[in-house]
Amino acid sequence: MPHTMRAQRFYSATRTYAVEDVPVPEPGPGEVLVKVEFCGICHSDLSLINGTFPAQLPVVTQGHEASGTVAKLGPDVTGWREGDRVILAAGKPCLDCPNCRRADFSNCLRIRLMAFAYDGGWAEYTVGQAASLTRIPDNVPFEQAAILADAVSTPFGAVVRTGKVAVGESVGVWGVGGIGTHIVQLARLVGAAPIIAIDLNPAVRGRALELGADYAFDSRDEALQDKISEATAGRKLDVAFDAVGLKVTFEQALDSLTVGGRLVGVGMSAETPTIGMTAMFGLSKKQVLGHLGYQNVDIETLANLVSRGRLDLSRSISAVVPLEDIAHGIEMLEKQDGNPIRILVRP
Structure with missing residues (x-):
């Protein structure tokens, strides 16, 4: 395991970002370290950069649609092994608000969103809660798996749950x-x-x-x-x-x-x-x-639909850019270059 990694870092005071060397994070109790394979670029990422969404941290790694493999288990984590192919859900309930105390975690009043309230997936490694991981079926590519964690699950929630x-x-x-x-x-x-x-x-x-x-x-x-x-x-x-x-x-x-x-x-x-x-x-x-977001179980439902050929996402990946060229990927989305459905970052 390396001690440092490459990661995009957004600086809220100046609304600027850069790809830098940072320490590889350490998973805490109930957490896992994930080696990121792909992570999507979403309009909400752009909204943080342009100021439409208020910043929650002075410095944060963006990206909230990530797929990868388990690289390290934190204390007390069971049910997962290093090398497992996984998707990370893009939020952490606070576990303390009135809704969380009723086990209504998807409607947490103080939900912490990945890439806004804690570091996301535009990096070589990222940390997620073990309970929020979804296993990727063997026949589902990492590219398509990544976008299940928002670009597809948020529409699923909108169509099935809210609408x-x-x-x-x-x-x-x-x-x-x-x-x-x-x-x-x-x-x-x-x-x-x-x-x-x-x-x-x-x-x-x-x-x-x-x-x-x-x-x-x-x-x-x-x-x-x-x-x-x-x-x-x-x-x-x-x-x-x-x-x-x-x-x-x-x-x-x-x-x-x-x-x-x-x-x-x-x-x-x-x-x-x-x-x-x-x-x-x-x-x-x-x-x-x-409507905002999805329930974690929705990602598993969608992964199953893709695996069984009921949902075709083969046209959803419009481009892939390396992490070092993240600025180019952001510009492509801003300018709608090629009418992208989803642009991915590969660390």
Whole structure:
């Protein structure tokens, strides 16, 4: 085991980052050290750098979608061996708030998020809780396994848990990038029909059709609401997912709902949308639901679906960059170079 490793370090005071030599962390009780194989670059990582998300630490290693192998066991860890292929969940419950005391860990009031409240996976090694690890099936590549820990599990949670999409319900997805693409695939997997993708980019709309959408419309189309109504036999949408988080996408998605429809907000920004007149909001019985993250068991469910060929993520890895070129990967995502679904870092 080396004493030092290469890791990206983000400095919140200056909003700058660099790849540096740092000590290899030591796993504590109930923890394991993981040698990172791949780690995704997510829009929330960019949001920390640009200041949309407030920093929680003066210096932190970013990256929260990591796969790798167990390199060392901390004290009292059982059930795992060195060399096991694993995915790390991207959060630690505080274990002390009222929800945690009720064993409702997924709704912890003071959840600590990987790459924000503690060091993440843009490094050669990272530490995770043994209880939060998921074993990777032998036939699932490390690349696809990495993105299960957010880029796919967050959409899964949005579709299955928050949106509660039922067989035959109509679904609209605003923004069909890294998160929205997987919302489309998972909505199709649970039997939604029709599925409508809405995006500015014609290439992205075409990709959405190939991956499971029944229709793909331009959000700037003045006839968008008419097209959604026509595609749903006049009912409009049962469930709308805003994977962008802008005021315009949120409000457009809300306007597209049928009576009693659900809007699930997944994308995030600093913008402030409205729900319009409260009288109309009440009369329409619409629901607006915020969504963040997933339950740890969701990663195992998704790994099983990928392993059995029920969920195809072969097109989800758009590029891989070495850790030393992390700046290039971040720039590719910022500029949407090549319309990426997910860009990975390989330490």
